[in-house]
Amino acid sequence: MLLTVTTTHGPATDLGYLLVKHPGRAHAFDVSTGTAHVVFPEADEQRCTAALLLDVDPLRLKGRPDAFVLGRYVNDRPYAASSLLAAALSRVFRTALRGDSRDRPELAGTPIPLEIRVPVVRCRGGAALADALFAPLGWQVSAVVLPLDPDPASPLAGDSNYVDLTLTGTLRLADALNHLYVLLPVLDDAKHYWVAPDEIEKLLRAGEGWLADHPERHLIIRRYLAHRRALADSALARLPVDEAAEPDSVDDGPAEPKRPLNALRREAVLAALAQTGASRVLDLGCGQGALLGDLMRDRRYTEIVGTDVSSRALATAERRLRLDRLPERQRDRVQMWQSALTYRDDRLRGFDAAVLMEVIEHLDPERLPALEAAVFGHARPGAVVVTTPNVEFNARYEGLTGMRHPDHRFEWTRAQFQDWAHRVAAAHGYAVEFRGVGEDDPALGAPTQLALFTTRKESA
């Protein structure tokens, strides 16, 4: 990975003094991820270029948490500019980053014409993001997207996530280097090391004088601090800025739009549960435990069991509900079990009621009979509350193509849901009634549909 810094400020070879690297020699430094080389491909009075070339040793890279299991071995880290290059930059050009210069102290404090080129930088958010990050700092930005495949006829043809970035402007060299130090990892949106609280100090130091007023500071801070919310909040709080002055303009990936539907749905489920008079309840597919929290706050529920097929979700729920800190008497009301709704589970028998809130649509339709047998046939709670999206209402969501969640296997119309529910109720001896949750559109119905199954009274 490569970065070049060029100046035309005469005498241009003074760049060597500012960087504390002699243009007449090739410099090499051992850094934690390989060897950093500094060479000057051109160096005369009119124009001087310093190149920082990081020769990454892939065997020294630690594994990244990544869904792609081979990502540790097949990755762009040796080629694209990233936090590795930023770390090398701060190690090799430490004095220049501080704005110090023993030989040219005045020049170090003077804006000079600079051209910076990073031939390959991964840019999560596209070329526009490079512009949004650098332009407010006084740079003229050229970000050329690299093609994914050299052959335009290949099935792999198209844009890659990489840009060839050129920045031109008249700035102090120290500012330029600090911009790169912070913003290269931000563009890349990944860090090669664990982000600890001392990163806040590094960020605030490197961002001094420009970060506080940067329109994209939220995004910069969040990404620089590896999306660790607590760190980002603490960094933001320490920025000398009037938060109310500007709106948050970030567009950092698809953020979950704030919909009160989640809350409405939980309210509706709780109301239905209350109606059944249940005190021992199951939350089947409890996920991260939002409903469990509501149930725990309600004393009428004496035994609450949350199940999920994902042990990770259960661990998150336990943490979020702070189960380990509850007093024993409270703690004893709640249990979390890993279970799968396509298998019969004896532990789930004999409860007063069960909730399947936004669960069934995460199961392939062919597996629904297994769920029906396991829940309605085997576990046989006294009542079952089921919620699922009403696909008719999707027409109201602007720009929604496909389903509401990428993992939804189906979304039903009201008629489809009611057909299913009636069939299940008949097969397993339940009565069923329906209601909508959320705004009731006269033509399309409510966004969420709810079915309440209750066991028929035994006919004597």
Place this chain on the structure above:
Amino acid sequence: MTAIAIPELALVALVGVSGSGKSTFARRHFAPTQVLSSDFFRGMVADDENDQSASAAAFDVLHYVAGKRLAAGRLTVVDATNLQPHARAGLVKVAREHDVLPVAIVLDVPESVAWERTEARPDRTFGRQVLTRMSRDLRRSLGRLGREGFRTVHVLRGADIDDATITYEKLFNDKRDVTGPFDIIGDVHGCRAELELLLERLGYELARDGAGRLVDAVHPEGRTAVFVGDLVDRGPDSPGVLRLVMGMVAAGHAICVPGNHENKLLRKLRGRDVQLTHGLPETLEQLGREDEAFTSEVAAFIDGLVSHYVLDGGRLVVAHAGLKEAYHGRASGRVRSFALYGETTGETDEYGLPVRYPWARDYRGSATVVYGHVPTPKPEWVNNTICIDTGCVFGGALTALRYPSKELVSVPAQREWYAPARPLVPEAAPRPADGLDLADVTGRRFLDYGYGRATIAAENSAAALEVMSRFAIDPELLVWLPPTMAPCSTSTLDGYLEHPASAFADLRAAGAGTVVCEEKHMGSRAVVLVGRDPARSAIWTRTGRPFFADPALNAALLDRVRAAAAGLFTELGVDRLLIDAELLPWSAKAGQLIRDQYAGVGAAARAALPAALSVLDAAAGRGLDVGALRDRFAARAADVAAYTAAYQAYVRPTTGLDGVTLAPFAILAGDGVSFAGRDHGWHLERADALVAADPQLFTPTRRMVVDLADPDAERAATDWWLELTGAGGEGMVVKPYAGLAATDAKGRLIQPGVKCRGREYLRIIYGPEYTRPDQLAALRDRNLGRKRSLALREHGLGLAALDRWAAGEATWRVHELVFAVLACESEPVDPRL
């Protein structure tokens, strides 16, 4: 000398005062692990064997351990004073909970002797009055042990204590040494004529007495008939059936367990007041025509019947109404009652008959259970159990199960002899849902699957559960998952991490004489279950997911496979085939992965390295000493070009199924038959037949058979591999020619194959520049042991799953193995191997 006989499985309570010699007695007659001593458990919970305040806790633990031992069928001896009724009640309870017989052995020594011994022990500090109280308790106990539930009570006094010997009695129901073969015959209910016909059909020679009445039947091949009970009532000739069966049992030609009807008849014959219903009056009337002596013989015969038998080394259990696993080989009132009546829910149905709990649905035992009691139109296997009462007396049929062949033989009823209270369960009634239990797959699991044993860690099961239940296809169809495959041993040849020479050496060491080298297709693994019936077909990935996200694509692909497989269905005489294949090109399934991961890295590298080179060239032009660095970067640029070519080779345009092909390489099984025993020549011939039937859909697998004793053949195969991989091929898989189930000289399963991947291909696994000498040197240090053991375990589990599926076993039996394969995949193993 006194011989004490105790059952092989029992809870033995030693009873005696302190100092009566219980521990000495226990040491002399039992293994140390069989003896649970209260002193020991007091020490365990309180660090002091004599701390009486710890007794409650100590007995809790003792009872717990005793329970575990009895559940596992192990004789257990309790060394405690056991002088208090409440202490003994605890032991009787534990015994009953596990349906074993409680036995008491009382050591009755004079108080003076006991006191002498007590005084000699420094740790016993209680006074004489305590011992006196104990002696009084013992006197009181002697008379009441039998009433408390102890089946046998042995009282030893004086010299008998030292001279006694212990002998073990088999339980009456233990006929494990009787190995058959058997013909197990369903409920006869007085249908003598049909029984006669059935026995003849089974090959028995009938013997009659002077009056022409049947008194015996002998099979010339020494087969044994087994009657599941309900010989009598409702039918026309219960005495005739009894006479024959009694004769056969007496002659050792048959075994018989009682049914509820025999039980009721016996109670009637003994003068009890029983309701004259369900065909009993007919039997009484028929017996009335026999002489008194016969009736008392009948009573004695029924009285001697044992409620269930464990046969054939424990592999077969026969009981009238079936028997759940925990009761096999046990003796108690509830075991007998289960065997006679089954488990009922306490409710009655609309015809007034008891509603039965479907115990067979939950049965998970390894023994085959054969029973009758509930008439069904057609015997069906449920979890290794089968009911063979086909309602002969109600006009159905009399059925026998031949064991071990499991063939069903039946003769139709001559007429309806008795009108059923409720219709036989109609054939159209839905079978009880053969659903899966969470307990079948989760937690730490120990599997003995015939080819080996595996322990599946609970966390791996937990991880697999999510994949299986959220993403995989219906377990009913997911009958096999491909095992992971180990690479060949690491090559030391210059520039190579894997090389055919290592692969051949591996196979030679494993004892394979001849191997087949199969071209390794670079695509996505696809397992195809294709049936003549589209509804029972599926295509899935190596983790059990539907192959394509779009069901229509899967269906269209299966339609084409079905059409091409028509010839194979006929040739192999099956309706379904399970085919192991690779779907090509790689990009058809992995397109997004290639774009996001591989092509991205290529794009970045192709831009970065030339830029670096031009900087270095300019620096060199200025006279800087960067020559070595420049050479390195030039070499890296070449590596990256090779890497790009490597992944590009596996990308081809596809739309829907256009451009998609399947490369089959093994025909794993059909319904009813596993082909794991066939050699790879056979498999590839069938694969070729598919290619011939639809050359557009199927891609042939190039192969070369190599005799490992022939260096020329090895050389030719190496050249072939170099050629394949030089042209962008992934490499080859070297398999023992003998087939999937190939074993070594000791009969142990060997690796079904090792992969030998091409030098260029490995760039997409180990990184674009892995061939750099420094990287290669580091990579050679890879450890294959874990991968190999995982591959072998998954392979064995898979073979067992094929066997079980082919044998038509219950879904959970197949699923537990398939699930285990998936769980194994959660083991942390270097993903590059």
